[in-house]
Amino acid sequence: MIGSSRNVRSFDWVIILLYLLLVGSGWINIYSASYDTDALAFFSTDNLFIKQLLFIIFGIGLIIFVLFLDAKFFERFSSIIYIVSLLSLLGLFVFGNTISGATSWYKFGSLGLQPSEFAKAATALALAKYLSDIQTNIKSIKDQIKAFVIIALPALIIIPQPDPGSALVYAAFFFPLYREGLAAAYLILGFSVVLLFVLTLLFGPIYVGAGALVIGIFLFVKNRKRRPSKRLYLGIVAACALFAFSVNYIFENVFEQRHRDRFNIVLGKEVDAKSIGYNTAQSEIAIGNGGWLGRGFLQGTQTKGKFVPEQHTDYIFSTVGEEWGFLGSTFVVLLFIGLILRIIQLSEKQKNDFSRIYGYGVAGILFVHFVVNVGMVLGLLPTVGIPLPFFSYGGSGLWGFTILLFIFVKLDGNRINEW
Amino acid sequence: MRKLLLLSIVLFTGVVFVGRLFYLQVYDTSAAVQSENNAIKVVYDYPQRGHIYDRNNKLIVSNQPSYDLMAIPREIKPFDTLEFCKLLNIDKEKLVKELNRARVYSPRLPSVIVPTMSKKEYAYLGEQMRKYEGFYIQKRSLRDYQIDFGANFLGYIQEVNQSIIDANPYYQSGDLIGRQGVEQQYEDILRGVKGVKRFQKDRFNRIIGSYKNGILDTMPVAGNDLQLTIDAELQKYGEELMTNKRGGIIALDPSTGEILALVSAPNYDPALLVGRERSKNFTKMYYDSISEPLVDRVLLGQYPPGSPFKALTALIGLQENVIDTSERISCHGGYNYGGSKPLGCHHHASPLAMEGGIANSCNAYFATVYRRSIEKFKTPQEGIDNWKAHLKSFGLGDFLGYDLPIGRPGFIPNSEFYNRSYQYPKYRWYATATISNAIGQGEVSMTPIQMANFTAAIANRGHYYKPHIIKKIKGVDTIPTAYQQKQQTTIDPKYFEPVVEGMHGVYNYGTASTLKIPGIEICGKTGTAENYTRIDGKRVQLTDHSTFVAFAPKDNPKIAIAVFVENGYWGSRFGGRIASVMIEKYLKGNVTRKDLEQWVMTHSLEDEYAKPQSGKPFSINDGKKVVAKFLLEKEEDKVHKK
Structure with a gap:
């Protein structure tokens, strides 16, 4: 149990430290991106950075809850978690709320919950459970199809919401499949x-x-x-x-024209900084404005002028680029790379197949989010609206990634008990 | 192997991202400029341009508010064009044209639709403006001239062009800058320094606050007022005298080098280059290649000085010890130096010593003195270079260094020049080849301001101060030290007295004896300069230029003046009269020789100036000599063909 000092020491503090650094620097940049000199009283919950602070505090509660649960709970209940998750996605078609075109939200008062953010963890658990089953043989076509179905079901429900970006993330499960012998x-x-x-x-x-x-x-x-x-x-x-x-x-x-445009911009076929390419162009300008050391905290002119759309959510990395420069951006990139590599390293150490597969799932999901999001902000990949883990504003995203990551921390911490 | 796939992809991604960040943030620096354009609005606060006063503290240039009608095309709502055009006093096509131009420039940014409306026009429009959405009035400051003369030394204000912007980062598109005259010379002082305010814009181009809390902002620094050395009354009088004539008057205070009057004729009203008609007026004057009102003849005209130069020949002769004041030299209607054509002279008593030589302007006398001062040296080369060194000390043959932006060096030949033109050493040349220099003809040329300056040096008996137009920078109270330094000539002060006496004789009994001003001892020297033009590619002589230099009073001189009237015939005819009344006006404040004044005012040279352009044969120098025979023949041809 978490109360005993042996267990506390068994958690991987490198991951926890990286997590705290990411969430902390994420919040600083959300503060900068949403800060408005004179609009609101500082502690008003209308301020996005205050909301995000509340999300983080609640996230810490979630961490404690996850770490308190028995490690075996996740393996045992993975199927149920998965089914509940699928139902919550399906329920959107009936009870969902539409925010900026996507019906991906349940509304509880002023709080919106996005079930697709939690479905990733559920799918990772279900896939790990299925692949770690002694009877499953990844070399057989039949079992491969079953695995694909587990992965594809949530993605297929998410696509028509429409939220193709979130669905794309399920491609990340290729990594655990390949690791297990696909x-x-x-x-x-x-x-x-x-x-x-x-x-x-x-x-x-x-x-x-x-x-x-x-x-x-x-x-x-x-x-x-x-x-x-x-x-x-x-x-x-x-x-x-x-x-x-x-x-x-x-x-x-x-494809619709907007989809075509997104590809064309990245392929350098069409550059129109005023209309189609506006997001990418503004994001690149903001990042370029950073230089070596950045403009400094709250000093980014592009961030202040809110030239980059969705800068506190999907484009949060452009704030890092402008205000913290090449050094700060590289630091954040290294934090992500470090976190993912640490997860892979720990996954390989797992004695239990379930933990290893789940770890690979976590690493894959974080990696795909990181690549697609930062690639988009840097103008290397087409515009796909998915958040940067731990960084982007939003409660569901933060909590989803937190749960995803800390289930792994818990599983890893239990490694010794499995001896 | 299977363990390595994700690992290597992650590492590869890291390298790509850091590389891309390096490219965007460090390697490619264009983003900083773009972000500046994006997010920062720079607003300038222009200080008022300094006023300009004359030497008696009379205000001559101040500022007036002017109003530009501006439009932001996308904010314009439909309006009554007819009524609006009537208010603005423009026709509809013009309005439509300007609005289209504005829209093409930018639909969101303001453009000028009608520039520089006067206060009166604005007052009429002001209360109606609310009816016209998308239009507004922007105030700016224009020059307000209290005088309708003096445009040549005042200069004007214009919008900066691209080359100025490229050369000087202070200026932005739309800024004003002084051009020509005092406005250009003292631009930095008159202009002050504009204040800068930076604002943070948001993506809708709205201002959302000051940039960096204003730590980069600066306050405007007001321009300083200028006091000029010009005497506005004298300047005005000079310009009146020069009506219907071409040429210039330049008056200096010999004791300080201050420019009292700088008249270039024809001149124009400085107000012509202010306001809505500015570009029309400017174009008109710019393309007037015949009377060239924009050319300052006093500073840019290089003419052979003619007889006034004889005073310098005499001074050099005395300094070189080749003549004394008592030696008499005879003149037999000219000076025969062995060439085929003697240097002619007019009728006067002979032989003459120095004083009489100057007073009667005897060519033979000065040819002799000049020749001696060159031949004193072993070679004519040394002689000429020594001669040139003396003249250089009078500020001749080089830029004078006054504080106006335009000028010419004039020309004083040296040995190199003659070696080249006579192909030395293949052919040799002697002092006689350059003999015309003795009487200010030949190769010697100078600007009227240089003539006034050497006159001032004679008046001061051997030194001068660089001519300047700045008397005082208000609030600074000093002028550049270059104008406070005495410039000593190479001639010993003791040699000046006989020359001054000779010039006094010019007024007493010499070539200007009819121009005496009661109560003022004036010293002067007449000059008559031959000149030529080209008609149909042929060199044609025109009526002589009338030149005159003078200073007064003889002792403790207060004014030195050079007058130059194109095709005014002989020296005392226009030049001498003008110089005399100008001196009287300055020293006495009013003119008693009304006869001289009347004569100058009523005599126009416009007919004279029309001659070369007429295409018909004409006579010069009061009909004594018919020139342009080929034109006559052409006329005859026409008659025959008929």
């Missing part, structure tokens, strides 16, 4: 799909199809002594071409 072919396939997708957008389907054909013929001729199968090569080339053309079709006919 065939490398999936990796190659996934990588090829992404590569073909980008190439098609950049060069058009005709060039990509032609390129696939040339490479196919080249490899075929090169390997002709080994008597390669013509059909296989032909099939792969055909699949590439077909994929390229369908990507092109979907991009041009199924």
